[in-house]
Amino acid sequence: MSPPIRIVHYLNQFFGQLGGESQAHLEPRLREGPVGPGVSLQEKLGQQARIVATIICGDNYVAEQEERAVRCALELMQACDAALFIAGPAFNAGRYGLACGAMCTAVHERFGIPALTGLHEENPAAEFFRRSRSLAIVRTGPSASSMRQALTTMAALALRLGRGEALLGGEAEGCLPRGVRVNVPQTELASQRAVTMLLRKLAGEAFKTEVPFQPPPLVTCAPPLADLRRARLALVTESGLVPRGNPDHLPSLRSSRYASYEIGREDQFEAGRYETIHAGYDKTHALDNPNRLVPLDVLRELERAGAIGALHDRLYTTAGCATYLEKAQAMARGIAQELRAHGVHGVILTAT
Amino acid sequence: MDAPRLSPRLPGKSLMLTLEKQLYPIEAVCFGPASCLRGTTLVIDRAELERHLEERSGLAEVRVELAAPGDGSRILNVLDICEPCVKEDGSYFPSWVAPPGLVGEGVTRVLRGVAVVETGEMAGVVGGLLDLHAETRQLTPLADLHQVVLRTRPAAGMNKLAYCRAVRAAGLRAAVYLARLALGNPAPRRETYPRSGDGALASPLPKVAYLCLLHGIGDLRETFVYGARIREALPFLLQPTEMLDGAVVSFHYDMPPGVKNNTYSYQRHPLVEDLLRLHGEQLDFRGLVLAPQPVRLEDKQRAARLAARLLRQTLRADGVVMTKEAAGAGDYDLMEHCEACERAGVKTVLIDSEQLNEAGEGLPLIDLRAAADAIVSAGNIEERVHLPAASRLLGGDTFAAINGDPHAATTVSISYIPNSNSSLGFTRLRAVPL
Structure with a gap:
């Protein structure tokens, strides 16, 4: 039989049996073997793992000087030769939860070993740490009355982590949902799953989509301009139109940046002086006549004819190719703010 | 006067072609003095194959390199991939290698377990990365194949399009060259598509079809059917066995390999294979509709309506699995087709990669x-x-997505790995909520 997995357990002053709120100022200290809930955790772990030491620290000490608390705990752990770190469970206790999360993250980064804690979903630490890949967070009840259940799940995951198994976390494993989607190999090809799903759908049997419907965020249109002849218009585009040479090095794919260029003296976008950096379409016709991307030529005619009040003297541009939604939203907010500052009333927004 | 001869009216029956694939499982590939098939070992006369490909492709140089599953090789700049196949007349891939003509019936000989991998480097050509490492084999089903890798160098003055055409020619010709070695040898295994004829349609089975959307928006971003461009096509019917028999050839050379459909994936399309295997047993496979993913909105909507009509009115399908190609705008095509089908009374299942x-x-x-x-x-x-x-490295010494030593352990976007997220469904990966 392989030697037991060496575990270091982290507790606050209360669960570490040093006292209540009056002892929350205590600095980190090390006890050999399991303490408090660590004793029943050890029972559940059995022969395959051993809690070699327990680090106990006051909640206020961590809350007030986290960096120092973490440094001190890491020093205490140096000699323990641990293969796994467990903190808590902290249930819905805010300061304790944040301490468990901080300790787990620091230990994982410093020693490269897996770290595990237990939190209630409403613990502020849950929101803060659930997306982190440095630790696994077991879902617990709000209070210590769910201790037994929490320790059972934590012990089972601890043994898997200790054996070097990769843990994905997430609800299927008794953890808090991380709110992310991760690629996981399945036994069947996607094509086989599709045939099974279709046969179930046709038979009127229950089936479960693998990509649930989420309504896309809707954009409410601004009210129409009252009088176009008095309106100041601007040109905005995701077509990737830039001055030749792409002076700001805008990316052609997955962009998170836009730039603006002076066009006050231009009558049209002259072929040869402008190019497109967009990675998503055939550029032949665009290079031939860049006004096909952004109709500066036509807008100048309308401006001269008095059909529009004025054309703002800058072009705002990015390459909208495989752009993440949140990046697009951030760019849009930036552009809108600039346009507003320049007294722009309306925008011709061209897409490719 | 004789009455006109009419075909027998067979309501509810399909008239599917039958294709027999004679399979030659390959367990080792090596270089030798003469190209031949020795049991499950494929022996390649390297100089002869290289000369053959250089003469017929117009490339300045073609180097043939070999790699085996799990041998730790890293193939860089992967372009298209295909399976060595040949018809009894010694040719394959109509309009590319064989003269224009139709496929999808009769006998095709296949070297199973081998892929021909085109590689090449030029500005604007997007290549992929295929590691044959045991640790990463779950990322793509193609890592389980023996790889005959073509390292290519363009002739002087070749532009991007000319280079890719030449690479295309070299890849397909290599596949035919290798499969010809099977001619005259008895096949150890054979697979017939569909497995059972229409006669086996004893009880009423669910009527199922497949709708395959093909990306076609310009040069180097297009799929060809029988050598014809897809971009101007209207939705049309293809025999499922034609897709499995080299009628559909990829010409995507500037898109990340993880999101495009390579030629190998059409030749071995797992969905078409499964539907043909299950035909007459669990379902009634009514057929296959191909539709373009064109550029213009109007063209996309027209394609969706016409495809739905073909599926419902011509094939009488109750349900359809649909797939698309490429990321981004392809999702719009897929949704248009989904809505059109559901409106027409055809229930849908979609396969899609996530972004x-x-x-x-x-x-x-x-x-x-x-x-x-x-x-x-x-x-x-x-x-x-x-x-x-x-x-070791094959297919080049550098790769655009790896800075520094290309041998080293690295972290890359999964989209560089061919078939990582095959939206034809030729992948085991799935995004799971955590």
Whole structure:
């Protein structure tokens, strides 16, 4: 039989049996073997793992000087030769939860070993740490009355982590949902799953989509301009139109940046002086006549004819190719703010 | 006067072609003094094959390199991939290698377990990365194949399009050259498509079809059917066995390999293979509709309406699995087709890859509509994956997505790995909520 997995357990002053709120100022200290809930955790772990030491620290000490608390705990752990770190469970206790999360993250980064804690979903630490890949967070009840259940799940995951198994976390494993989607190999090809799903759908049997419907965020249109002849218009585009040479090095794919260029003296976008950096379409016709991307030529005619009040003297541009939604939203907010500052009333927004 | 001869009227029956694939399982590939098939070992006369490909492709140089599953090789700059196949007349791939003509029936000999991998480097040509490492084999089913890798160098003055055409020619010709070695040898295994004829349609079975959307928006971003461009096509019917027999050839040379459909994946299309195997037993496979993913909105909507009509009125399908190609705008095509089919009374299941951010957050698809209530996930194309160090490099000495030593352990976007997120469903990866 392989030697037991060496575990270091982290507790606050209360669960570490040093006292209540009056002892929350205590600095980190090390006890050999399991303490408090660590004793029943050890029972559940059995022969395959051993809690070699327990680090106990006051909640206020961590809350007030986290960096120092973490440094001190890491020093205490140096000699323990641990293969796994467990903190808590902290249930819905805010300061304790944040301490468990901080300790787990620091230990994982410093020693490269897996770290595990237990939190209630409403613990502020849950929101803060659930997306982190440095630790696994077991879902617990709000209070210590769910201790037994929490320790059972934590012990089972601890043994898997200790054996070097990769843990994905997430609800299927008794953890808090991380709110992310991760690629996981399945036994069947996607094509086989599709045939099974279709046969179930046709038979009127229950089936479960693998990509649930989420309504896309809707954009409410601004009210129409009252009088176009008095309106100041601007040109905005995701077509990737830039001055030749792409002076700001805008990316052609997955962009998170836009730039603006002076066009006050231009009558049209002259072929040869402008190019497109967009990675998503055939550029032949665009290079031939860049006004096909952004109709500066036509807008100048309308401006001269008095059909529009004025054309703002800058072009705002990015390459909208495989752009993440949140990046697009951030760019849009930036552009809108600039346009507003320049007294722009309306925008011709061209897409490719 | 004789009455006109009419075909017998067979309501509810399909008239499917039958294709027999004679399979030669390959367990080793090596170089030798003369190209031949020795049992399960494929022996290649390297100089002869290289000369053959150089003469017929117009490339300045073609180097043939070999790699085996799990040998730790890293193949860089991967372009298209195909399976060695040949008809009894010694040719294959009509309009590319064989003269124009039709396929999908009769006998095709196949070297099974081998892929021909085109590689090449030029500005504007997007290549992929295929590691044959045991640790990463779950990332793509193609890592389980023996690889005959073509390292190519363009002739002087070749532009991007001319180079890719030449690479295309070399890849397909290499596949034919290798499969010809099977001619005259008895086949150890054979597979017949469909497995059972229409006669086996004893009881009423669910009538199922497949709708395959093909990306076609310009040079180097297009799929060909029988040598014809897809971009101007209207939706049309193809015999399922034609797709499995080299009628559909990829010409995508500037798109990340993880999100495009390579030629190998059409030749071995797992969905078409499964539907043909299950035909007459669990379902009634009514047929296959191909439709373009064109550029203009009007063309997309027309294609969706016409495809739905073909599926419902011509094939009488009750249900359809649909797939698309490429990321981004392809989701819009898929949703248009999904809505058109559901409106026409054809129930749909979609296979699609997801475009979340690197951390797996955000909206999974560019377009997602309420009608699409049954989607199979082919995984997130933006996830980053760790690759262990490689034992050797094939297909080039540099790769655009790896800075520094290309042998070293590295982290890359999964979209560089061919078939990682095959939206034809030729992948085991799925994005799972955590």
